[in-house]
Amino acid sequence: MYISFSNKPKQADADGTPRPRGRRTVSSTVVAFGVVSMLTDISSESITAILPLYITGFLGMSTIAFGFLDGLYQGISAVVRVAGGYTSDRIGRPKWVAFTGYAIAAIARVGLLFASGFGALTAVISADRIGKGIRTAPRDAVITASSRPENLGASFGVHRTLDNIGAAVGPLLAFFILLLIPDGYGTVFVASLGFAVIGVTVLGLFVPNVRTRSDAPADDGPDATPSPRPRFQWSVVLSGPMRRVLAAAGLLGLLTIGDGFIYLVLQARSDFAAQWFPLMYVGTNIAFLALAIPLGRLSDRVGRARVFVYGHAGLLAAYLVAALPIADIAATLLCLVLLGAFYAATDGVLAALAAQLTTPETHGTGIAAAQTVVALSRFLSAAGFGILWYVLGRETSILVVAGLLLIAIPVVAVLLRPYMAATGGDSGQSLETTTGEEETR
Amino acid sequence: MTAKAKWLVIIIVAVVALGATAGVAAFAWSQYQSRQNAPSSAEIAASADWTTSNRIVFRNTAPGQGYGHVAGVPIDDPGAARSLLDIACDRVAATPDSFSCLRTERGITPSYDARLYDSAGNQQLEWPLPGVPSRTRFSPDGSLVATTSFVTGHAYASIGFSTETEIHHVSDGTSLGSLEEWKLIIDGTPSAPVDRNYWGVTFIDDSSFYATVGMTTVGQTYLVKGDIQSRTMTSVLETVECPSLSPDGTRIAFKRVTSGSGPTVHWTPAIYDIASGEVTVLDIEKRNIDDQIAWLDDDTLLYGVPNDTPGDSDVWALSADGADPAQIFIEHAWSPTAVRG
Numbered sequence: 001m002y003i004s005f006s007n008k009p010k011q012a013d014a015d016g017t018p019r020p021r022g023r024r025t026v027s028s029t030v031v032a033f034g035v036v037s038m039l040t041d042i043s044s045e046s047i048t049a050i051l052p053l054y055i056t057g058f059l060g061m062s063t064i065a066f067g068f069l070d071g072l073y074q075g076i077s078a079v080v081r082v083a084g085g086y087t088s089d090r091i092g093r094p095k096w097v098a099f100t101g102y103a104i105a106a107i108a109r110v111g112l113l114f115a116s117g118f119g120a121l122t123a124v125i126s127a128d129r130i131g132k133g134i135r136t137a138p139r140d141a142v143i144t145a146s147s148r149p150e151n152l153g154a155s156f157g158v159h160r161t162l163d164n165i166g167a168a169v170g171p172l173l174a175f176f177i178l179l180l181i182p183d184g185y186g187t188v189f190v191a192s193l194g195f196a197v198i199g200v201t202v203l204g205l206f207v208p209n210v211r212t213r214s215d216a217p218a219d220d221g222p223d224a225t226p227s228p229r230p231r232f233q234w235s236v237v238l239s240g241p242m243r244r245v246l247a248a249a250g251l252l253g254l255l256t257i258g259d260g261f262i263y264l265v266l267q268a269r270s271d272f273a274a275q276w277f278p279l280m281y282v283g284t285n286i287a288f289l290a291l292a293i294p295l296g297r298l299s300d301r302v303g304r305a306r307v308f309v310y311g312h313a314g315l316l317a318a319y320l321v322a323a324l325p326i327a328d329i330a331a332t333l334l335c336l337v338l339l340g341a342f343y344a345a346t347d348g349v350l351a352a353l354a355a356q357l358t359t360p361e362t363h364g365t366g367i368a369a370a371q372t373v374v375a376l377s378r379f380l381s382a383a384g385f386g387i388l389w390y391v392l393g394r395e396t397s398i399l400v401v402a403g404l405l406l407i408a409i410p411v412v413a414v415l416l417r418p419y420m421a422a423t424g425g426d427s428g429q430s431l432e433t434t435t436g437e438e439e440t441r
Numbered sequence: 442m443t444a445k446a447k448w449l450v451i452i453i454v455a456v457v458a459l460g461a462t463a464g465v466a467a468f469a470w471s472q473y474q475s476r477q478n479a480p481s482s483a484e485i486a487a488s489a490d491w492t493t494s495n496r497i498v499f500r501n502t503a504p505g506q507g508y509g510h511v512a513g514v515p516i517d518d519p520g521a522a523r524s525l526l527d528i529a530c531d532r533v534a535a536t537p538d539s540f541s542c543l544r545t546e547r548g549i550t551p552s553y554d555a556r557l558y559d560s561a562g563n564q565q566l567e568w569p570l571p572g573v574p575s576r577t578r579f580s581p582d583g584s585l586v587a588t589t590s591f592v593t594g595h596a597y598a599s600i601g602f603s604t605e606t607e608i609h610h611v612s613d614g615t616s617l618g619s620l621e622e623w624k625l626i627i628d629g630t631p632s633a634p635v636d637r638n639y640w641g642v643t644f645i646d647d648s649s650f651y652a653t654v655g656m657t658t659v660g661q662t663y664l665v666k667g668d669i670q671s672r673t674m675t676s677v678l679e680t681v682e683c684p685s686l687s688p689d690g691t692r693i694a695f696k697r698v699t700s701g702s703g704p705t706v707h708w709t710p711a712i713y714d715i716a717s718g719e720v721t722v723l724d725i726e727k728r729n730i731d732d733q734i735a736w737l738d739d740d741t742l743l744y745g746v747p748n749d750t751p752g753d754s755d756v757w758a759l760s761a762d763g764a765d766p767a768q769i770f771i772e773h774a775w776s777p778t779a780v781r782g
Contacts, residue, residue: 052573052591053545058752119705172549179547181469183752190465194458201454205447267571268619275569277592279550390633 029146030155032206033139034162039199040102041163043109043192044128045170050178051121054185059118076126077133078372085137085368088212094138094145094364095209101135102203106196112189137368144355144363145210152355153304156348157296164289168282212360236362237369241419245305245353246373248412252312253377255405257385257398259284259339265322265394266332273332280336287340288347295344296352303421304353309413311345312405314338319402323395350374357419481505483773486522492560495781497737498535501525502753503773511540511562516737516779519771526562530776531574536583537782539565539611543574543588555588557611566614571605576683576733579611580644585669586611587642587650606639606652608669617669624673625654627663639674641683641733642667643693651677651684651693660702664693664713678713678720683733685742687761691715694734694742694761697722710734710742712761723763736761737770737779745775 084101088094108127112120140156147155174188181187236242263280266273273280299307318338321331351367358366388397413420442450483503491498491513501512501523509529514521530542539559546552553570555577576589589606608617620639625632634656644650648669654676655662664681665674684695692715696708699722707729711722723742732744740761747754756777758770771777 053551056573056575056591059747175547175549175551177466178551179549181466181473182547183473184466184469187462187466187469191462194462197458198451198455201451205442205451271569275552277569277571282550387633 026151026155026158027146027148029207029210030143030158031162032202033143034159036102036199036203036207037139037159037163038166038169039195039202040105041166042170042173043195043199044105044132045167046174046188046192046195047109047112047124049171050174050185050188051125053178055118055121058183058185077129078375080130080133081136081372081375082365082368084134085141085364085366088138088141088364089362092212092361093209094141094212095203095207097364098135098138098142099200099203101131101133101138102196102200103131104134105131106193106200109189109193109196113186113193136371137364140351140355140367141212141364142207142210143351144367145212145360146208149356151297151300152352153296153299153307153349154293155296156352157293157344160292160296160344160348161289164285164292168285168289171282212363233359233362234365236358237366241357242354242366242369244415245350245357245419246369248305248309248416249350249370250373250377251408251412252309252405253374254381254384255312255401255408256315256374256378256381257401258378258382261382261385261389261398262318262322262335262339265398266335268394269325270328270332272329276332283333283336284339284343287337288343289340291341291344292348295341296348299345299349299352303419304349304356305416305419306413306421307345308349308353309409309416309420311342311349312409312412314342314345316402316405316409318342319398319405323398323402325395353419356422476504477506477508479505481507484522486524488524491524495779497743497756497771497777498533498540498780499756499771499777500530500533500775501773502775504750504753508752511542512774514771516781523771528558528562532577533776533778534577534579534586535560535778535780536579537780538583539579540778541577541579541586541588543570543577543590545573553590555586555609557586557614566611568609568614568616575604576606576641578642578644578733580647580650582647584611584647585609585644587644587652589640589642604638604640606642608642608650617672620652620667620674622672623667624671625665625676626673627654627676639665641685643684643686643733645686645690651686653682653684653695655682660698662698664695678718681711681713682708684713685734685736687736687739689739692761694736696730696732696734699724710744710759712763721763723759723761725763725765726759726767735777735779743770743777743779745777 084097088097091097105128108124112124143155143159144152173191177184177188177191259281263273263277266280267277295307295311315338318335321335321338350370354366354370355363385397385401388400391397392400481503482505483501485507495516496513497516497519498511498513501507501510507525509531511526511528511530511533512523514523528542530544532543534541537560539557542556542558544554544556546554553572553574555568555570556564557566558564570588570590572590572592574590576587578587579585585608587606587608589604592603592605606620609615621637625637638655640653640655642650642652650667650669652665652667652674653662654665654674662680662682663676664678664684666677667674680697681695682697684693686693693713695711695713697711698706699709700707708731709722709724710726710730711720713720728746730744730746735743737743737758742759742761743756744759745754745756753773754775755769756771756774757767759767
């Protein structure tokens with residue numbers, strides 16, 4: 001390994017008690033940040049879930065034109081994401097960059113209480129997306145900085161599990177409120193604001209202000225001098241192992257057509273799927289959250305690149321189940337579980353992989369770059385698949401993509417071969433010590 | 442800040458935030474209950490029997506009891522007391538013999554379905570919809586029914602909307618399939634934009650119809666004429682949404698984007714004369730009209746416009762030549778159909 005893992009506080013070594021390898025612990029910072037993400041996801045998903053009902057049923061509008069804004073948001077979010085990662089690397093304080101992202105989203109919700117119309121809603125969602133773009137990479141940088149290299153995968157797994165609990169609870173909470181109060185949209189907005197505020201508060205109070213630049217001053221003292229030379233290097237992100245990871249993520253991303261199309265195939269064939277269509281992404285989410293920790297741990301043991309690459313077999317299997325002519329409940333559920341497994345094997349694991357292959361000074365940008373490549377390539381993939389769908393028909397086009405994926409997985413495995421088994425935890429004995437007081441089960 | 446102080450702060454913040462939410466919820470709940478149990482703000486007829494006369498069938502949006510229920514008034518006396526059925530719908534369309542009802546089934550997770558009833562309110566058929574109800578229309582002979590719903594949950598946390606439009610046989614509920622699987626010919630060339638969506642069917646007869654196809658990314662919409670036999674749709678005119686064919690079959694009323702886009706879009710009613718190809722924008726109507734227009738007769742358009750009460754709306758009438766300003770036709774109403782039979 002030629003990547004250093006010098007991001008641990010010095011006192012960790014002073015503490016000096018080596019822990020048995022493979023002990024299943026993650027830092028309390030990771031759990032705290034997981035709780036922040038959970039609360040924030042409850043907040044944003046509760047609004048997202050009721051949006052269609054609110055706009056059409058309550059405001060009495062048909063908003064076909066709303067769809068075309070979505071592509072724009074995707075673009076903004078991608079640019080902002082790299083900027084967020086880069087900023088957090090340059091100033092070396094990912095927590096406060098992330099805090100800005102969370103705070104923007106929370107403040108936007110205040111506006112919703114006073115002007116609840118379509119325009120206000122659009123503004124809130126824009127702010128939410130921008131905030132999400134800003135906060136994602138610094139958040140993952142904090143998680144990296146407060147985790148031991150050898151359990152980075154498990155740390156991201158814990159975080160993604162909590163995150164997805166929020167994404168599953170948010171819609172249920174919103175619909176529960178609407179079940180009690182059928183026109184209680186205002187109540188949902190208040191609840192959303194409440195959870196956002198609690199989330200930001202937990203972030204401010206319970207997530208330590210970790211430094212990602214080793215030459216940054218260790219405290220917030222007023223006489224802390226700015227560091228003379230930030231050691232941020234683009235070459236860490238854009239060449240060497242990271243270049244291969246970005247290429248791999250991009251190639252696989254181009255063959256990730258998006259859940260939407262898979263759900264549509266299922267829906268067109270099965271009455272069960274048609275009836276439960278609005279809930280399919282919740283099912284995928286639940287599988288994701290259930291599998292994020294086990295697969296994160298697996299990636300710590302057998303290599304993150306390996307789990308990331310072979311995790312796409314879950315996607316491949318989901319394509320096959322969707323395309324094969326089995327129209328029953330079991331096939332639909334299996335497909336959702338496979339999709340969830342795919343996300344669990346790739347989402348947090350990719351962040352862990354990017355963190356593993358970058359220096360502490362470039363974690364934020366490296367993670368952001370990987371996530372941006374994935375987002376953009378999936379966006380292109382969805383657009384391209386739509387054309388294929390029309391030309392070849394539903395099942396055939398899915399089978400074509402499945403065939404390409406079947407070829408791409410081994411190709412990417414070869415491309416990433418030098419890093420397949422690397423877990424970041426076996427590069428030196430100092431890595432077996434822990435950060436001491438921040439451990440929790 | 443000590444650990445104890447941090448916990449104190451977070452507990453206070455959580456109690457305040459959740460307490461405020463609970464308070465708002467309790468207030469909203471009591472408000473809702475008192476509204477629901479209040480007598481309807483519209484005059485309700487003693488009898489729910491509406492089958493005796495030519496009528497307007499609509500969704501009652503008068504706050505109070507019977508909110509959201511299917512209602513009817515005599516066509517020649519739309520201000521009269523309304524007959525209510527004990528059936529709640531989001532969208533309704535009717536023929537002399539039956540009506541279709543698109544509804545949201547509330548629950549811890551909402552679901553959506555389409556139901557067909559005979560005119561007395563006995564349910565005949567039911568099938569699930571993939572999302573929030575948008576439009577429904579019958580063919581003139583009552584043998585086909587079209588439904589459009591917004592498809593949501595397409596992508597994780599996505600707010601992009603798309604639609605699904607299907608035509609079903611009224612006799613047995615069999616579907617002709619999603620229009621997105623049909624052939625589309627734009628300006629003479631087969632076309633298949635990825636982001637195409639269909640909505641707002643209006644039938645010519647039991648073998649052909651008009652509808653909107655929209656490319657949501659660029660915002661372009663077309664009026665298409667659909668042929669059921671060949672499962673093909675052919676573009677007729679650009680920038681047309683939610684067409685509605687006049688009873689005499691000579692004109693199509695629709696909504697046209699006259700300014701803005703996305704969230705600021707402004708639609709104005711317009712008339713397309715099929716024989717001459719001439720389009721007249723009825724800009725005497727200054728408000729944003731977001732509805733599939735219905736024809737009261739060959740000279741009068743009907744459409745819903747939300748009023749000041751959230752969730753409530755009125756049906757307005759506008760002369761099809763745009764000569765006179767729109768007037769309220771039925772208060773507290775939505776989704777009208779003129780039924781003559």
